[in-house]
Structures are given as C-alpha cells and as structure tokens.
Amino acid sequence: MSALMIRDLHKSYGGLEILAGINLEARTGEFVALVGPSGCGKSTLLAMIAGLETVTSGEIWIGDRLVNSVQPKDRDIAMVFQSYALYPTMTVRQNITFGMESRGVPKAEQAEAVKRVAALLQIEQLLNRKPGQLSGGQRQRVAMGRALVRDPKLFLFDEPLSNLDAKLRVDMRTEIKKLHHRVGKTTVYVTHDQVEAMTLASRIAVMNQGSVQQFDTPKRIYDRPTNMFVAGFMGSPAMNFIPARLAGSTSISVRAADGGDATLALAAPLPVGAPKDMVLGVRPEHIYRFTTDLKARKPAVQSMQAPVELVEPTGAETLAVLRLGDLEITGRFEPDDAPVMGETITLGIDMSRACLFDPVTKALL
C-alpha cells in the first residue's frame, strides 16, 4: 500500500504556475527525497502535502484518504522545518508536548511519550532547557523529537540540515538515516543537496521548474539520468557533456584536443532513429588514465588524447581539468596516479557507463 499518492497536482499563484502536474507515490516505510534547484517547487509541494498550501488542482492521498481539503492537524503528519520552528518561549519538554496538549492527550500519556522520544534521540538532559540555550545540532534533534512524538503516518522534512555547518550536517545525515531505519516511517524529505538525497533516500524525485524530471532509485538516477538536467544536477563534480557525432553504426566521434576527431566505439548499439548529432555524457569518475591493464579489466574503455589544464587535489581524490577542443572536461583520478599540469595524457573513457543525450530534447537516448 502506498502511504502517499499524488496525482496530477497543480499549483499556481495567479497566472504563475509553480507546480505543473506532479505525480508521485511513496510506499509505506519508504524514504522519498525531493531534490532540485531553488525555485523548482519542491518546498511548495511539501507544504501542499502538509496542508499549509491549498491545492489548485489534482489529488493528494495520504494512506487511503483524499486529503485535499483536510486541515493540517487532521492529516496525521509531522513536519521538521528548515528553521526548526521550535517555540522559543517554551522548554524542550513543552515544545514536544505542545501538539499533544492541543489535542487533549492525558498528562500521563504525554509524559510517557516524551520519555520514549527523549531516550530515542538522547535529549533527556535537555528537556528543561529553552531552544535559545541549545546548539544547532541539539535544536535539530528536538525538532525531530517534536515530529516523532506524534507517531504520524507521514514524516515531512523541509531542508532540515541546511542551517548546520558542514561537519554537523554529515553527522545529522547519518542520524536521520539511522532513525529512519529504526522507526521505519514513510518520509518525504526536501533538499537542494543532491548528496543528502543520494545518501538518504530509497527513491529520489528530481524536480525542475515545477515538474518531476525523474522519480527513481538513487542508483538509477545516477547511472541512467533520463535527461541532461538530471544528469547535470546529480553528482559532483557534474557530468561532462561532450558534443558528439554519429560515425558508423556503433561508434561516435568527438572533437579532440588537436582539433581533429577522435572516434569512440559505443558499448551498446544505438536505438533506432537516434539523431546524427548527440551529446555524450561522462561522469568524472569514468575517465581514467589509459593503460592496457585498464582495457583488459574494462573492455568498453575507449582512449583519446587530452592535455591537462589544471589539477585540483582534494586529498581523497585529484580532479583534473582536461582540454578537449574548446571544451573543458573534468576527470577524477587517484591521487597517486594523478596527471600533472601541462602533461598530455591518454584518457580511457568507460563507454559502458557513459550516457548519450539528444541535444534538442535533452532526453536520454
């Protein structure tokens, strides 16, 4: 059964269309991430699921109930906000019990629930403090506690980690993942950070300009992005896009560093009706230094020459900017095996992992 079902959802303010026909579905216990650049409508979509924004047209189902016109409090949801939205004048305990208090839950039951949640999130020692006396990470926990105590059908997270510093963000990301494993609640998680989406979600909906571009597992989204937007948005550094032309039935040619053409054999035959011009998409980690050993291990590897413009060591890996005609592409290398600036190296491109796009429709071929 699906815990959340969204059918052909539209939202517009006056003449401005924010969401243009969203279809989405989350199975019970699933962790769905909505990811996209700012202004893509992901937060609006979440607010509509929560009932904080009205629906222009379409349907939102939570469980087996159509909730289009149901009040937020009756939707059986809990939400964690970007700013945490902890009530500043209440203690942590009061923050957690406020919802139950509003619903008239008996005191004894409230105390029991607070105890359970505080133990789960290890915030027992913070219960009598006010939000102003907590660190960012502690506030984050309390905000999650307030959501968890409800035991809702659906958890909504609105960019919950974007106010934390980089290190804490990684820690809290792990915590959220652990927490989701433990409580197993259906979760919809909005983020603009594709790494967060990749690490947390069981399925990702990549959004752009008010519509879902692709809704699939992280692996499928990463390996087989349906269009150039998804390909470029997911992954850092971004996928390299190289203009290419059809050369024979199973190979393509690209402009090489010296201005001539380099021919690359495709790993799989092209679909029927593929255009003559296309865009080759290669992720930086699928670019190697070519060796015969590599060719033996990965038969689909094709080689070409490219001068190294710039080298950026990050410690764990070294990124190299390579020149290809008037194009710059990025390759990711092992630090021990990294090229040096000014060198011209023979690249090995793993064609079995490469994607081909239609330059007009931007769609995957």
Added chain:
Amino acid sequence: MSTRDLTVPVAAPATPWRQRLGTMVPILVLAPSLAASFIYVFVFTLWTLYLSLSSSSLMPTYGFVGLDNYASLWANRRWNIAYTNLFLFSGFYIVGSMAIGLLLAILIDQRVRGEAVWRTIFLYPLAVSFIVTGTVWSWLYNPVDGIQAFVRGLGWTDFSFALTANRNTAIYAVIITGIWQSSGFAMALFLAGLRSVDPDLVKAAQIDGASVSRTYRKVILPTIAPIFLAVAVIQIQFAIKTFDLVAALTRGGPGVSTTFPAIYVYDLMFQRGQIGEGAAAAMMMLAALAVVLMPYSLWIVWRRRAEGRNG
C-alpha cells in the same frame, strides 16, 4: 604563469598628530550634544531638586527650607487629585491602548485586503498633535454641539453623552481620547512584532493542531513579549508627561477634576509664583517616572547578562 609584483605602494605611516586628530574627531563631533544633554538633563534636574528644597517664590532664591515644599504639596487637595488622576489615567490608558492596539494588529496581520490603508488610518491619530486632538474631542464631548447634540438631532432626544461636563466622569473622557490617540502607535509596534515572528512557527503550531487563539496565546504573543514591555514603557512616560492633551480638552476641569501633575507644576511655577513647591511637584513626577523606568533598565541589563551567559 608570470609572477607579478604583489606589493602595493602603502601610504607612509600616519604622523602622530594625524592619528591623534583621528581619535579626537568622534569626541569633538559628539561633544556639543553630550554637553547639551548633560546640562539640560542632569544640571537642571539637580537645580530643580535644589529649588524644591528652597524658599523660592516668584524668582528662584536659595533659602533652604528642607522638605517644607513637599509637605505643603501633599497637604494640597488639588495635588492629590492630580496624582490620583495620573495613576488612574496611566492604568486605563496603557492597558486600553495596548489592548486595542494588539487587537488591531492581530486583525491586520490576517493578511487583510488594503492593509496599508488600514495601517495608515489607525496610525494617523499619532500624527495629530495633542492640542488638535484635545480641541477636536472637546467639541465632540461638548453637549451643545458634539455627539450628544448630533444623536439627539437624529431623534433620540433622551440621549446623554456629556462626559466632560461631569466632574466624576471627565477623567474618563481624557482616558478615551488618550487611547484613541495612541492605540495606533501600539498597533504599529505590535504589528512589527507579529511580522517578525518566524512564519514556520505558525505552521508548526498548525500541524500541532493548535487553534488560532491558542497559537496566538501560547506561541506568537509570548514570542513578542519584549514588545509589550517596550510599548508599556513608552506609553507610561507619555502618560506621566500628559499636559497639552488635558490643557486643550478640559483645561483641568470641571473644577480641578482633571488636573494632572504637569498642569499643576505649570500652574505653580508660572501662574502663581510658587517656584519652590512647583519644583517639588516636578520632583514627584520624576520619582513616578523613575519607579517605572528603573526596573525596566535593570531588567534590560539583567537580560543582556543572561544572554551573554548563554551565548
């Protein structure tokens, strides 16, 4: 890559007199206003304090008479009425204008249509001087050609609305007028406060199932508690200084029923030539202000320390 000379020519180290001038400039600029504040606030306060202990009558003299002026002040029935009026007026005026101001602010905060128009209308009384307010309202209260005459003209010939004509109710006419004048001001401050509340808080309360009134009572209003205090303090010092409003509205009458301390001070000092006792009355007004403002500033200091502790 070519190496470039990255050293930028730096100005020669400033000469000591230039440096000294640099540190002096802020002091020089601030000196006149600091001196003026010091003289007008502290010197004149101390001078008034001294006068209140002197035998000054028409002109300041320096014969020391101890607390005689205070004794005669508190023996005066009119002063007692004035001081009582001050507390009565302050209480009703502050609570009334804050309650109405808060109500208006909450109503406007519901994203009403034409918000700017409403805001301007409600804030407008503040732009009118107390003298004008007092004069206009004195016409409205006037039984012969004010509201009473108007309603009677409509046919309700028994209608009676003559607050300012009765010595027991005249003070309430002053209070109503004061509230009319300043509830817009309270509204503006409260509205600013309401707008500064994180909208996510309201959304969180909505999801938590709190009703609108509960959201305001438990979440929004506690968050803007400091604004209540600020509004109250500003209103109190308005109330204590009340002079022109009463002067234009009732002239302290009927009889002495709406006399205020400021009016009394003015009377003693400039009409009757009793500068010593007038100064004593002025010191009593200062005391009333201090009673209000000292706890407030102590609280501010305490809060700043508390915040400093918690980081």
